[in-house]
Amino acid sequence: GEDVEQSLFLSVREGDSSVINCTYTDSSSTYLYWYKQEPGAGLQLLTYIFSNMDMKQDQRLTVLLNKKDKHLSLRIADTQTGDSAIYFCAENEGAGSYQLTFGKGTKLSVIP
Amino acid sequence: NAGVTQTPKFQVLKTGQSMTLQCAQDMNHEYMSWYRQDPGMGLRLIHYSVGAGITDQGEVPNGYNVSRSTTEDFPLRLLSAAPSQTSVYFCASSYYEGFAKNGYTFGSGTRLTVV
Numbered sequence: 007g008e009d010v011e012q013s014l015f016l017s018v019r020e021g022d023s024s025v026i027n028c029t030y031t032d033s034s035s036t037y038l039y040w041y042k043q044e045p046g047a048g049l050q051l052l053t054y055i056f057s058n059m060d061m062k063q064d065q066r067l068t069v070l071l072n073k074k075d076k077h078l079s080l081r082i083a084d085t086q087t088g089d090s091a092i093y094f095c096a097e098n099e100g101a102g103s104y105q106l107t108f109g110k111g112t113k114l115s116v117i118p
Numbered sequence: 119n120a121g122v123t124q125t126p127k128f129q130v131l132k133t134g135q136s137m138t139l140q141c142a143q144d145m146n147h148e149y150m151s152w153y154r155q156d157p158g159m160g161l162r163l164i165h166y167s168v169g170a171g172i173t174d175q176g177e178v179p180n181g182y183n184v185s186r187s188t189t190e191d192f193p194l195r196l197l198s199a200a201p202s203q204t205s206v207y208f209c210a211s212s213y214y215e216g217f218a219k220n221g222y223t224f225g226s227g228t229r230l231t232v233v
Contacts (some may be wrong), residue, residue: 014158037218048122048208048224049161056218081181094161096221104168109177110160 012095012109019030019117024082026112028095031076035097038071039106040080043092052080052093089114120144124209124225131199131232139194139228141209149212149224150192151176152184154205155227161208167192199232206230 008032018024030038036057041049055062055069055078063071068081082089095109125140143150151166163176167186181203183195192211196203206229210222 037221039221041221041224046227048226049210049222050224051221054219060168104212104214105163105166106222108161110158 010095010107010109011098012093012112014110015113015115017114017115017117018085020085020087022085024080024085024089024116026077026080026082026093026095026114028080028109029071029076030078030095030097030107032097032099033073034108035078035099037098038069039092039096040067040069041096042110043094043111049094082090085114085116087116087118090114122209122211122223122225124207124228126228127226128187129231131196131230133199133201135199137196137199139207139209139230141192141194141225142190143192143209143211143223144190144210145211145213145223146189147211148189148214149217150186151210151222152182152192152194153208153210154178156205162206163169164194189198196230200233204230204232 011029039054040052042052043049066083070079092111092113094111096106099105122143148169152164153161162178165184167173168176173184206227208227212222
């Protein structure tokens with residue numbers, strides 16, 4: 007079955023870059039997502055990437071996709087204290103599927 | 119446009135009690151789902167619906183019922199609450215068209231404690 011793996015914790019200093027990594031198993035996934043969850047809140051979509059792309063940049067966010075290794079990463083440049091949150095990687099369960107499988111989430115702590 | 123609204127935000131139940139968690143969306147989304155979030159477990163799918171009158175089970179459906187009588191509402195019923203159902207519950211919805219770019223819209227969650 008589908009599985010999405012993430013490390014549980016990451017700590018960075020304010021102003022540094024953060025890199026959050028994710029591996030997935032479903033090679034038929036067509037979309038991959040990064041969601042952000044702030045304390046006490048629901049998940050918000052940060053960005054997405056299609057499986058036929060290698061990279062996507064959106065302001066401070068860069069998403070890299072290595073399809074061969076089934077590895078997805080989210081880089082946050084110039085990390086701020088407001089970036090402290092849990093970040094979830096998610097994949098859809100094959101072409102045409104509307105089901106998403108989520109990783110367990112990476113808690114990013116930004117040290118001032 | 120309120121998005122996905124979940125009520126209540128907090129609830130304490132005694133073991134054996136029943137209750138309904140409400141979820142409503144005003145975006146005319148076809149797809150709706152319920153997840154529970156537990157520490158170290160991430161998000162686990164409980165039930166989902168692809169349209170009014172259609173529901174199906176997810177990964178952890180035991181102890182929960184759902185119905186989808188309208189496009190807007192997707193309530194989650196706990197039949198006989200157990201301490202193992204202590205969790206944060208999230209409702210999510212999406213369009214089919216535009217799903218790729220928009221993914222799911224989540225509610226703000228219901229924090230349930232069963233004592």
